[in-house]
Amino acid sequence: MITTALTMTLLVGLAVDLGGQVYAKQRAQDLAAQAARSGGQQLIASSSVRGVSARVDPAAAVAAARTYIAGAPGYSGSARVTGGTTVVADTHTTYTTKFLSIIGIRTLRVTGHAEVRVERVLEGVRQ
Numbered sequence: 001m002i003t004t005a006l007t008m009t010l011l012v013g014l015a016v017d018l019g020g021q022v023y024a025k026q027r028a029q030d031l032a033a034q035a036a037r038s039g040g041q042q043l044i045a046s047s048s049v050r051g052v053s054a055r056v057d058p059a060a061a062v063a064a065a066r067t068y069i070a071g072a073p074g075y076s077g078s079a080r081v082t083g084g085t086t087v088v089a090d091t092h093t094t095y096t097t098k099f100l101s102i103i104g105i106r107t108l109r110v111t112g113h114a115e116v117r118v119e120r121v122l123e124g125v126r127q
Contacts, residue, residue, distance in 0.1 A: 009099070010102070013098070013099020016098055016099055021095045024093060028075065028111055029091075031075055032069075032077065033089075033112075033114040036088065036089040038064045038067075039064045039079055040087045040118050042057045042060035043057060044056070045057075053120055054119060054120040055084045056084060056085060058084075061079070062081060065087060066078070069089070085118045086115055086117045087118075090112065091112040091113075093109075095108045
């Protein structure tokens with residue numbers, strides 16, 4: 001009976017902690033997506049206003065994405081611009097287990113990744 005009770009406790013703990021890890025993963029993924037979106041809104045004004053091209057201002061995009069990530073307690077991350085039109089954001093955090101610490105697993109690493117590509121579209125056609 002004691003073995004069954006311990007096994008059931010570990011199974012419930014596994015479900016709780018893995019569910020918590022999934023939630024933290026979803027949050028990290030959403031945070032990365034929103035940070036990349038925030039960076040993708042930082043366009044080079046002169047070419048964008050003239051309608052020549054839609055290119056990301058690299059310094060402003062990275063700063064905006066990092067600021068967004070910094071606003072989420074417990075999360076850290078990075079951002080970069082590739083190809084002049086793509087903002088890439090990565091986030092990470094650590095989920096502290098509630099039950100798995102019984103068997104020595106105290107934390108689970110969680111990451112998120114997102115990319116946003118800026119495109120110029122005129123009357124439904126990519127330019």
